Amino acid sequence: MRFLSMVRINERAGQQPSARLMEDMGKLMAELTAAGSLLDTAGLTPSTAGKRVRLARGRQTVIDGPFTESKEVVAGYAMLQADSMDEALEITRRFLEVHGDEWEIECEVRQVMEHCAEAA
Numbered sequence: 001m002r003f004l005s006m007v008r009i010n011e012r013a014g015q016q017p018s019a020r021l022m023e024d025m026g027k028l029m030a031e032l033t034a035a036g037s038l039l040d041t042a043g044l045t046p047s048t049a050g051k052r053v054r055l056a057r058g059r060q061t062v063i064d065g066p067f068t069e070s071k072e073v074v075a076g077y078a079m080l081q082a083d084s085m086d087e088a089l090e091i092t093r094r095f096l097e098v099h100g101d102e103w104e105i106e107c108e109v110r111q112v113m114e115h116c117a118e119a120a
Contacts (some may be wrong), residue, residue, distance in 0.1 A: 003088035043076040
């Protein structure tokens with residue numbers, strides 16, 4: 001099963017990853033990739049560079065970032081391969097542990113809905 005772990009942060013906190021965090025994260029990502037548990041991961045540019053496309057009553061609008069109504073934004077993601085939600089949560093906990101005590105982040109973990117190849 002695939003799971004998406006979305007990393008949420010408060011952009012206004014101004015947290016920047018240290019060299020040590022990047023090194024430790026690199027080691028963890030290499031380990032999880034080799035084990036087949038980490039399929040893809042990336043950080044995202046700040047919301048100031050983003051846009052939202054909203055559909056309401058058949059009309060689309062584009063909203064430029066930053067998104068002032070949002071306290072927390074998705075700052076990155078990891079696509080995981082796991083046998084269960086519990087396993088996906090354990091992998092996500094490892095990502096959070098690497099950040100140490102100085103970070104305030106949370107991850108939302110959700111299973112990816114797989115489409116049956118026979119349903120067409």
